[in-house]
Amino acid sequence: MEYFYIPELSAEIKEIEISGSEVRHMVKVLRHKPGDEIFATNGRGEEFRLIITRIRTNRAGLKVVEVSKGEREPGHKVALAPAVLKGDKLSLIVEAATELGISEIVPFVSSRVIGRLNPVKLRRMEQVAVSGLKTALRTVLPTIKPVRNWNEFLDRFSDYERVVVAYEEEKDRGVDQVLEPDAKSVLVVIGPEGGFTPAETEAMTAAGGRLFSLGPRRLRAETAAVVATALCLSRLGDLK
Amino acid sequence: MEYFYIPELSAEIKEIEISGSEVRHMVKVLRHKPGDEIFATNGRGEEFRLIITRIRTNRAGLKVVEVSKGEREPGHKVALAPAVLKGDKLSLIVEAATELGISEIVPFVSSRVIGRLNPVKLRRMEQVAVSGLKTALRTVLPTIKPVRNWNEFLDRFSDYERVVVAYEEEKDRGVDQVLEPDAKSVLVVIGPEGGFTPAETEAMTAAGGRLFSLGPRRLRAETAAVVATALCLSRLGDLK
Numbered sequence: 001m002e003y004f005y006i007p008e009l010s011a012e013i014k015e016i017e018i019s020g021s022e023v024r025h026m027v028k029v030l031r032h033k034p035g036d037e038i039f040a041t042n043g044r045g046e047e048f049r050l051i052i053t054r055i056r057t058n059r060a061g062l063k064v065v066e067v068s069k070g071e072r073e074p075g076h077k078v079a080l081a082p083a084v085l086k087g088d089k090l091s092l093i094v095e096a097a098t099e100l101g102i103s104e105i106v107p108f109v110s111s112r113v114i115g116r117l118n119p120v121k122l123r124r125m126e127q128v129a130v131s132g133l134k135t136a137l138r139t140v141l142p143t144i145k146p147v148r149n150w151n152e153f154l155d156r157f158s159d160y161e162r163v164v165v166a167y168e169e170e171k172d173r174g175v176d177q178v179l180e181p182d183a184k185s186v187l188v189v190i191g192p193e194g195g196f197t198p199a200e201t202e203a204m205t206a207a208g209g210r211l212f213s214l215g216p217r218r219l220r221a222e223t224a225a226v227v228a229t230a231l232c233l234s235r236l237g238d239l240k
Numbered sequence: 241m242e243y244f245y246i247p248e249l250s251a252e253i254k255e256i257e258i259s260g261s262e263v264r265h266m267v268k269v270l271r272h273k274p275g276d277e278i279f280a281t282n283g284r285g286e287e288f289r290l291i292i293t294r295i296r297t298n299r300a301g302l303k304v305v306e307v308s309k310g311e312r313e314p315g316h317k318v319a320l321a322p323a324v325l326k327g328d329k330l331s332l333i334v335e336a337a338t339e340l341g342i343s344e345i346v347p348f349v350s351s352r353v354i355g356r357l358n359p360v361k362l363r364r365m366e367q368v369a370v371s372g373l374k375t376a377l378r379t380v381l382p383t384i385k386p387v388r389n390w391n392e393f394l395d396r397f398s399d400y401e402r403v404v405v406a407y408e409e410e411k412d413r414g415v416d417q418v419l420e421p422d423a424k425s426v427l428v429v430i431g432p433e434g435g436f437t438p439a440e441t442e443a444m445t446a447a448g449g450r451l452f453s454l455g456p457r458r459l460r461a462e463t464a465a466v467v468a469t470a471l472c473l474s475r476l477g478d479l480k
Contacts, residue, residue, distance in 0.1 A: 072456040136457035174480025215479040217376035230467040239455040240414025
């Protein structure tokens with residue numbers, strides 16, 4: 001199924017003209033013609049069934065046939081907070097986590113963070129979030145929050161019903177021991193390549209975070225992020 | 241913790257001289273000196289504590305101080321069978337799945353497979369399996385099986401106590417409904433980018449495979465493979 005991201009769409013709109021890369025993809029790659037039916041989301045919770053009414057160079061007219069809420073959003077809000085990582089790792093994480101069903105990305109900086117987020121990387125994260133949205137046929141584009149420094153990050157813990165932190169030194173408790181299956185909103189925290197300091201772990205615990213283990217094998221941060229997201233969504237009943 | 245892969249090691253060996261890329265990494269990157277202690281695995285279930293006795297250009301002498309079984313292997317055998325995928329996707333999957341704890345990779349070809357496995361890609365898969373082994377501080381290097389054609393692949397189902405197949409059209413059952421927590425050996429099957437045909441799904445079911453869902457959101461094959469592996473290992477109690 002082809003699925004387009006057209007943020008200009010809203011429930012009030014009956015007809016719209018669009019331009020840009022989605023039109024190029026529609027016409028040049030998928031070879032759509034006037035009269036064809038397509039599906040799109042505005043990334044704000046709505047799905048649209050559309051008919052292509054006309055195609056001009058790089059522009060297409062669309063008529064809204066049906067608006068719905070879609071049926072594929074998870075029942076729980078799961079936000080992912082990865083430390084800023086080196087290279088392109090955050091993009092890998094954002095794309096997979098968006099497919100899985102997260103609602104927010106909350107990048108943060110802790111003392112052992114060595115990666116940097118520049119505008120190019122941020123733009124790339126936004127792009128792959130859109131890719132993940134379209135792959136997964138979702139209707140809600142995850143929000144990418146501004147990078148939080150450590151204290152700002154801790155202050156945010158109270159925005160969520162439950163905060164769980166993947167932590168290498170935790171030996172006893174897995175996801176099922178720290179996350180209730182009926183938690184309405186969850187923040188899943190993944191540290192940087194070098195892990196958290198003991199003081200940071202204490203501060204997160206004091207702020208209400210619960211430490212959990214992903215098993216005795218050491219994981220790359222990007223593997224840990226995707227797996228922790230999946231285990232939390234599964235625990236909440238949103239991966240079946 | 242630094243961790244080396246030295247397949248020449250075995251429980252009978254007391255001293256050994258090694259050469260090649262592991263030595264370069266040991267000396268040039270990690271700047272080890274004679275007298276330093278390092279840890280290594282032979283990838284066949286054993287972990288070694290070693291002392292560096294001497295360093296020559298590209299060669300190092302090592303003395304075995306202690307041999308153990310390591311403590312980080314999962315308690316269950318989980319094999320991953322991904323369809324041959326396009327580009328470098330199998331390598332991404334092999335590396336993450338190795339970190340997570342799989343015992344085997346069983347690539348197969350079904351009717352909708354469009355990717356190819358050439359010797360370069362196979363070599364790359366072997367390399368990232370070693371990377372995953374070292375990242376995860378494992379002692380067992382997963383076996384990468386030869387590519388199976390469809391009938392050979394089905395014949396292998398009987399090698400495992402349970403075979404589970406991630407399938408987009410399955411709507412009811414998640415991993416927990418198809419996998420018993422005490423299964424000793426499991427094969428986790430992931431289809432190609434275009435999915436399985438109905439006839440293939442029937443054939444897998446007839447051969448004892450159980451279909452399960454990863455939720456209503458469409459996932460890239462590489463995301464599905466890593467997530468399915470994680471959910472199965474978690475179900476077996478091996479990710480906490």
